[in-house]
Amino acid sequence: MAQKKRAPFYIPTDQLVLLVERMQRYEPEAFEEFYRLFHDKIRGHLVVRAEIYSVADQLVDEVFSEIFRSIHKLRKPEAVVSWVNLITEHQVAAYFRKVRKEQKAQMEKKQELKSALKQENPHKEDEEDIVLTPEVAKLLPKKQAEVMLLHYGSHVAVKEIAKILNVPEGTVKSRLYYG
Secondary structure: OOOOOOOOOOOOHHHHHHHHHHHHOOOHHHHHHHHHHHHHHHHHHHHHHHOOOOOHHHHHHHHHHHHHHHHHHOOOHHHHHHHHHHHHHHHHHHHHHHHHHHHHHHHHHHHHHHHHHHHHOOOOOOHHHOOOOHHHHOOOOHHHHHHHHHHHHOOOOHHHHHHHHOOOHHHHHHHHHHO
16 A cells, blocks of 8 residues: 655654744744744745735744744644644734725725815816815825826926926826826
């Protein structure tokens, strides 16, 4: 009968238990060994599970911080793999809550801006007729507000704005578009 092939990161339970007990005694080498053993597993889990490539390393650091901060709370060292997975899942959930909160704030800010523009000029839809007041500009990111105020408030041409701000014309057009 063929023997089952184990995953490359497999560690016998008794060795893991000893490692966790060493960590609970705050032995620095144990923490380093644990980090080496679990880093790739946790990072891979974050990338596959959550498709979070850009912040995977930051989340891995947060997972390990939580593991090291609360290792003394782990009562069953033989359950360390499940415990690590649980901490990792909690970090993924926290990340997505944060992203949703930021997206909601951006949507609310956009709605505020739309409402403010609508109140300032309720009947004009054409881009050429936009009247941008300083109050409305405060709702925009600084760089966009600057370009919007110059272009729509002072009627400065895109080429001139590019010279004034020392940026390419395409950048000015982009800021106008997103503003």
